[in-house]
Amino acid sequence: MHLDLGSLDLRAGATTALRLRVPVEDFALAGQEYRVIPRAPELSVEITRSAGGKSLRVRGRIELEGPCWRCLEPVRIDVPIDAREFAGRGAADGEPDDEMASDYVEGEVLDVAQWARDAIAEALPPRLIHPDDACAAFVADPADAEETTADDPRWAPLARLADELRAREGD
Numbered sequence: 590m591h592l593d594l595g596s597l598d599l600r601a602g603a604t605t606a607l608r609l610r611v612p613v614e615d616f617a618l619a620g621q622e623y624r625v626i627p628r629a630p631e632l633s634v635e636i637t638r639s640a641g642g643k644s645l646r647v648r649g650r651i652e653l654e655g656p657c658w659r660c661l662e663p664v665r666i667d668v669p670i671d672a673r674e675f676a677g678r679g680a681a682d683g684e685p686d687d688e689m690a691s692d693y694v695e696g697e698v699l700d701v702a703q704w705a706r707d708a709i710a711e712a713l714p715p716r717l718i719h720p721d722d723a724c725a726a727f728v729a730d731p732a733d734a735e736e737t738t739a740d741d742p743r744w745a746p747l748a749r750l751a752d753e754l755r756a757r758e759g760d
């Protein structure tokens with residue numbers, strides 16, 4: 590999906606915000622497939638024109654669904670997106686200035702889909718896993734487990750039984 594920034598006809602200093610449904614391709618991460626939900630999330634794209642070029646900001650929120658790296662059950666990860674780019678106007682002779690060039694802008698055309706996809710990739714947590722207490726593979730720290738057992742009144746009868754058995758054995 591592409592957006593022609595030139596067609597926006599922004600005055601210097603002016604800002605415009607567009608809400609766009611941007612189709613985002615699925616991700617392949619660590620050999621697993623991850624689906625972007627929704628397929629074409631509605632993102633806000635803000636364009637501010639300055640003397641030197643255009644400041645761009647994309648914001649929104651998606652969910653990514655795929656296997657948990659720990660238990661392999663499906664997990665949905667909430668991914669807030671907030672990324673900025675600057676597209677310089679280039680030198681006076683009209684030649685684009687490489688240092689000011691955005692990877693996502695060619696001429697006046699912004700590749701919104703590629704930008705959004707990269708912004709999502711950057712916003713992902715380091716590991717795609719369930720929260721501990723929701724993960725099928727989650728094993729509580731044994732030290733915690735012992736403490737819990739001792740304090741849990743449900744275990745009291747079993748503890749008494751164990752004591753009785755030990756006492757009998759001692760006989």
Ligand SMILES: [Zn+2]
Binds near residue numbers: 662719724
């Ligand atoms: Zn899990």
